[in-house]
Amino acid sequence: MIYMSNHNFDQEVNQARYTGLKIKEADVLDIKVSAFDEIAVKPFNLSSMAATNNPEAAASGAGSGQYIVSADGYIVMPVLGKIYCLGMTKKQLEQDIEERLKVYLTDPRVDVRLTNFSISVLGAVGSPGQKTSNKEKLNLFEAIAIAGDMSPSADRTNVKLLRYSEASQSDTLITLDFSDAGIVKSPYYYLQQNDILYVEPDKNAQIAANNTNPNRTLFLQLLAVGISMISFIIGVTN
Numbered sequence: 518m519i520y521m522s523n524h525n526f527d528q529e530v531n532q533a534r535y536t537g538l539k540i541k542e543a544d545v546l547d548i549k550v551s552a553f554d555e556i557a558v559k560p561f562n563l564s565s566m567a568a569t570n571n572p573e574a575a576a577s578g579a580g581s582g583q584y585i586v587s588a589d590g591y592i593v594m595p596v597l598g599k600i601y602c603l604g605m606t607k608k609q610l611e612q613d614i615e616e617r618l619k620v621y622l623t624d625p626r627v628d629v630r631l632t633n634f635s636i637s638v639l640g641a642v643g644s645p646g647q648k649t650s651n652k653e654k655l656n657l658f659e660a661i662a663i664a665g666d667m668s669p670s671a672d673r674t675n676v677k678l679l680r681y682s683e684a685s686q687s688d689t690l691i692t693l694d695f696s697d698a699g700i701v702k703s704p705y706y707y708l709q710q711n712d713i714l715y716v717e718p719d720k721n722a723q724i725a726a727n728n729t730n731p732n733r734t735l736f737l738q739l740l741a742v743g744i745s746m747i748s749f750i751i752g753v754t755n
Contacts, residue, residue: 520658520673521698533706537606538631538653541683541710544586546602547630548594548614552622560596561618583632596621604683607631607653636708638664640716641671655708657693657700661716667695672719678705679713 540546550561563583584592590603597617602610607629618625635649643665650663661667673695680689691705700706708714 520695521700532701533703535654535707537608538634538709539683540586540602540605540607540610540631541681542586542588542590542603543633544631544710545633546584546586546592546610547632548584548592549628550614550618550622551626551628552618552624554623557622558625561594561621563595631710634710636660636711637713638716639713641668641718642666642716643668656706657695657708657714660708660712660714661695664714667716668718670718672717675717677715677717679715680705680709681711 548563550558552558584594586592586602590601591599592602593599594614597614600610600614600617602613605613611627611629614627614629615625618627631653634653634655635647636655637647638660639645642661645664648660648663650659652659667673674697676693676695678691678693680691681687682689693700693703693705
C-alpha cells in the first residue's frame with residue numbers, strides 16, 4: 518500500500534502554501550497582549566483582571582482567560598470592546614488588535630492561539646473518531662497518522678474531505694487521491710478546524726461486507742426455502 522506512487526520523483530515536489538487557520542464560530546482563542554510597560558498592559562489581559570470587573574468581557578470567556586467567538590463572529594476584549602474576527606486568520610486578528618492597542622500602548626504585541634483545534638477521521642482507518650492536535654499546521658498525512666493510518670482495505674484514491682464554508686454557509690465535499698503525489702499541492706492539503714475526513718473501503722471490502730451482512734444471509738436463506746417449497750408443490754401437483 519503505497520502513498521504518492523503516481524509521481525516522477527526526479528522532479529521537485531512543490532508543496533501547498535499554508536495560509537493559516539480561519540477563525541470560526543465557537544472557536545476558543547487564547548489572546549495575550551504584551552508591551553514594554555507591563556503595568557499598562559494589565560487591563561488588556563483577561564488573566565490579570567477579575568471577570569466581575571468587566572461583565573461584558575466575562576460573557577466572552579473572561580472566567581477561563583479565553584475568548585469564545587460568538588455566533589455573529591465577535592469576541593469582546595477588555596477596554597477594546599467587541600472585535601469582529603470571523604473568517605480572519607490568526608495573523609490578521611493579531612494585526613487588527615495591535616492597531617487598536619496603539620491608541621493606549623507603545624509598540625504592543627499580540628499573540629493569538631486557537632485552543633480547540635480538532636478534526637474527525639472516519640471510515641477505514643486504525644482509530645476513527647474526533648482527533649485533537651497540539652499543532653495548528655496539520656496536513657492530510659499527519660491527520661491520517663493521528664487516526665492510526667489507513668487500513669489495508671482502504672481506497673486511497675477516493676478519500677472524502679468535508680469542510681464547512683463560512684462564506685457560503687454550506688459544506689463542501691472534496692475527493693482526494695492519496696496515491697497521487699500532486700496532493701501536496703492541493704489547496705486542501707492543510708486542514709482547517711472541524712474538517713471531516715472519510716476514508717472509504719475499497720470495492721473488495723464493500724463486497725465482503727455485503728456478503729457477511731446477517732440480514733442479507735437471512736434473506737438468501739428464506740429465498741432458498743421459498744424456492745424449495747415452490748418446487749415441492751409443483752412436483753406434487755404433477
